Amino acid sequence: MTDQEKLSSPHPLHLLLPSTATLGSLFLGIAAITVLADQRFVLGALFILAGSVLDAVDGQLAHRLNATTDIGKQLDSLADMVTFGVAPTILIYYLMLGVGVHPTTAIFASVIFALAGACRLARYNTQPTCRSAFFTGMPIPVASMLLIAGSFWQHWTLNLWWTVVVAVVSFLMVSPFPYPKLKHVATAPIPWLAVPLLAAIWAWIWGGWQVVPFTLLSLYAVMGPLYGLQQRAERRRQQMGRAR
Numbered sequence: 001m002t003d004q005e006k007l008s009s010p011h012p013l014h015l016l017l018p019s020t021a022t023l024g025s026l027f028l029g030i031a032a033i034t035v036l037a038d039q040r041f042v043l044g045a046l047f048i049l050a051g052s053v054l055d056a057v058d059g060q061l062a063h064r065l066n067a068t069t070d071i072g073k074q075l076d077s078l079a080d081m082v083t084f085g086v087a088p089t090i091l092i093y094y095l096m097l098g099v100g101v102h103p104t105t106a107i108f109a110s111v112i113f114a115l116a117g118a119c120r121l122a123r124y125n126t127q128p129t130c131r132s133a134f135f136t137g138m139p140i141p142v143a144s145m146l147l148i149a150g151s152f153w154q155h156w157t158l159n160l161w162w163t164v165v166v167a168v169v170s171f172l173m174v175s176p177f178p179y180p181k182l183k184h185v186a187t188a189p190i191p192w193l194a195v196p197l198l199a200a201i202w203a204w205i206w207g208g209w210q211v212v213p214f215t216l217l218s219l220y221a222v223m224g225p226l227y228g229l230q231q232r233a234e235r236r237r238q239q240m241g242r243a244r
Contacts, residue, residue, distance in 0.1 A: 016063065018072055019057035024107060025051040029083025036090040044091060045148045051083040052141050056182075077121045084144040085117035095151050096162055109166045111162050116170035117143070123174070133177035138224060142179075143169050146221060149214040169221070177224030195219070 032047035057074060062068045089110045096106035117140045127136070146169055150162070196216055203215035 014071075014115055015065075015069065015242040018058045018062040019075060021061060022052045022072065022076050025054040025058065025083050026079035028054065029079065029087050032083065033090060035092070037088060038215055039094060040092040041091060041094065041151065045151060046089065048083060048087050048091075048144060048148060051079075051087075052145060055080065055083070055141055072126065077125050079122055079223075081118060084140045085114045085121075088144040088147055089114045091151060092147055092166055096166075099162055101163055109163045113143075113166055113170045116173045120173040134180055134227070136219060137175050137177065138179050140173060141221060142217065143173050146214070146217040150218055159173075172221060172224060175224065177228040179220070179224045180227070195200070 028047045028051035032051070032076070035047065051227045058072075062072060076126035092113060093106050093110040096109060097103060101109075120137050120140050123136065147166065150165065196219055197221055199215050200212045203211040
């Protein structure tokens, strides 16, 4: 190995840190499944939320420490499937039963969410690594957080509507819509950041703090189709310009 290769190769400890965070997220996902099976919904939701924090940490560690590996990418997707695919499915199922959804419908909607999450992760793993500012389809951690946020604010979860929301979120995960990566959302121009801020204030006044996470995540869910329409319009203008 040359001196240049030694300098560019990550330290073994640097390779271990992101995987440790990933395994921590996986552990929390398994813990969430365990407590949700006992219908301890709040604790299960908190475990999933904590898993989402570790999921964000492992990506940042891998990027900052130059410790991105194929094994780490596969492990991250497996952990995501458990923590944000399987565990939320149990929560979704029991929540739909609680608001009067027929058991068969509840099972179908829950399984659809898990299958859509698996397809979303498989597509992500087969895409070439790039520095794009967008994901293709809603990320599964955001999708699960959106539904969990709805579980803390149950005034709107009236039978069929909850099933429809689960179906829409499942579709958005496997859709071709471009979703901005959260780090780019956080660095958006000030006028753009005013929109979620005003929405959060309105939600707090109207329905209390429980409505705020659901409102902000719903705004993010809408961004995908809006960005998709914008990009489609730009491509159409470019095609018309070349035709002239």
